[in-house]
Amino acid sequence: MSSKRWNNAVAGREEQRHRKQQAVLAAGAKLFIEKGYDKTSLDDIASALNVTKRALYYYFDSKDEILFDCHRQGLRFVEDIIDRSLDRSVPVLERISSLVGEYTEWVNSDFGACLVLIPDSSMTRERSDYLRKAKARLDHRVRELITEGIADGTIRECSPALTTAAIFGALNWIPFWHRNTSDAKTLQVKQEFTTFIENGLKKHPEVASVGREDF
Amino acid sequence: MSSKRWNNAVAGREEQRHRKQQAVLAAGAKLFIEKGYDKTSLDDIASALNVTKRALYYYFDSKDEILFDCHRQGLRFVEDIIDRSLDRSVPVLERISSLVGEYTEWVNSDFGACLVLIPDSSMTRERSDYLRKAKARLDHRVRELITEGIADGTIRECSPALTTAAIFGALNWIPFWHRNTSDAKTLQVKQEFTTFIENGLKKHPEVASVGREDF
The missing domain is CATH 1.10.10.60 (Homeodomain-like)
Structure with missing residues (x-):
């Protein structure tokens, strides 16, 4: 024992x-x-x-404190992926895809799923404010990346705020239907979601006009 | 009074x-x-x-019955959009876009948001089974549409099941962040989401090779 x-x-x-x-x-x-x-x-x-x-x-005052620290643990990861998205030597669409892929894996982990599935409504105002701000930082970071891609012509014209909402909707919904399955399945989810989102953002050249200009 | x-x-x-x-x-x-x-x-x-x-x-036995009938009301709409998606005279990507657009509007309505936000965990097994099956019909319908589009070459190769999950994730997340705003905002959400999803599904021609074949 x-x-x-x-x-x-x-x-x-x-x-x-x-x-x-x-x-x-x-x-x-x-x-x-x-x-x-x-x-x-x-x-x-x-x-x-x-x-x-x-x-x-001896370690925690309450269940509420455990949940808050679970969420904080989850958000540390979020800060890491924000940091990695800042490297401007990598094309912006590639940085978004990496971020989406990492977030997909993370949202399949216990701390990731916990942050998405368990509301912070039982927390003190101060704690839920802290969490809200951390989540907003990630949201704004992705909006900035999309804005950067529109400016450099790799991402099609769109609303960065609403497109970011669509992306995080697709990703945050994962723990509602995908839990406790194999690594192979998680990898497939990651690949399919990354490709879908990248394709959705990308500015695809118009075939006809490009053809004409080329010749 | x-x-x-x-x-x-x-x-x-x-x-x-x-x-x-x-x-x-x-x-x-x-x-x-x-x-x-x-x-x-x-x-x-x-x-x-x-x-x-x-x-x-006089009209309802319990709160549970009211919730069940709210969800049933919501699902009647879902059956309607499934029916409309069956018209093969319309290109499949167009049918998916219409379905996505209608679902976006619906999920912003009270019955739509209620179906997405309020879990049916308090219901009898029989009732929640009924709802689960109705939701599954819509899910399978979208998978079939994607499969149809892959077969006719308008949609890129992908997993219909996982891509459908990404689409409904983006859409079902809407009531978590977008409520009680103007019709103009709802219309903008509808347009942005429809374009993002259509672009994500579409098989975009490879510019270089098409150019060569054309000339």
Whole structure:
């Protein structure tokens, strides 16, 4: 029994606290998705980790704090993909495709699905504001990328705001129908969605006129 | 006060029952979206119609029955757009665009948004099965249209199932960010989404090779 406590997450002494916290977040995210936030109790999380509820309180004050930290964990990834999208040496359509592909994989992970599926309505105003702003940064980043592509002629004329909404709609809907399947299936979803979105954005040359100009 | 009862929905005598039922559904759908299903009571619906809760019971047994009939109302529209998509005299990409455009408008209506936003988890198994099958019919219809377009060379090679999932993701996400705005805005959403999806599906000719073949 004791060897299973914290799901064997305890390795190096100095990292113990961090690893235990991570184990709580991982178990929390998984349960919130499976059972729903309201129906998950701290007892459920403790039991998934083979520890007592009292042991959890050493790391988190409440279920609400666990959800907030799950979402924060998810948003750290979002900040990373924003950073990677800034490299102007890569063509803008390629940067959007990379971002879409990475987001697709992430939204299939427990922290990604948790951020999309579990509303933050139970949180304090301050916390939900923090999350809202972080999500808005990603949204605005994609709008900027689309604007950049329209300017350099690789993306067709469109509303960057509404097209970004269409893209995140397609991506955020994934956890509603695709969960717990194989890596091969996730890879196929990633490829199909990336191609669909890239094709939807791209400014495709007019065949007839290009033909005439060329000859 | 009495003139406001049933929100003036009572006109022709023979239609009274039907109109009153419709008024209940319209008020229900609106409140479910605004307040959430769990937080809406039969008293709220009665009060929105200026009638007593007892008057509601003459038409509906429970809140659950009202939600089911709202969803059924929404799905009648879905059956209509499936029917319209069957006319093979219209090019398939055009039929998909019409379906997408009509679905976009519908998902902005109260019954459409209600079907997308309010889960049917509180319903009996029989009722939720009925709804699931009706939604699946639309999903399969769009897959068939995409398959038809791939076969006739107007749509690029893709997975019809996953591409359909991307399309409905983009569309079903709309009520999460777009509510209660102007008709002009809804029209713009419709145009942008239709163009994005059509462009994403279309098999765009390769400029270089077509140029060579033409001359």
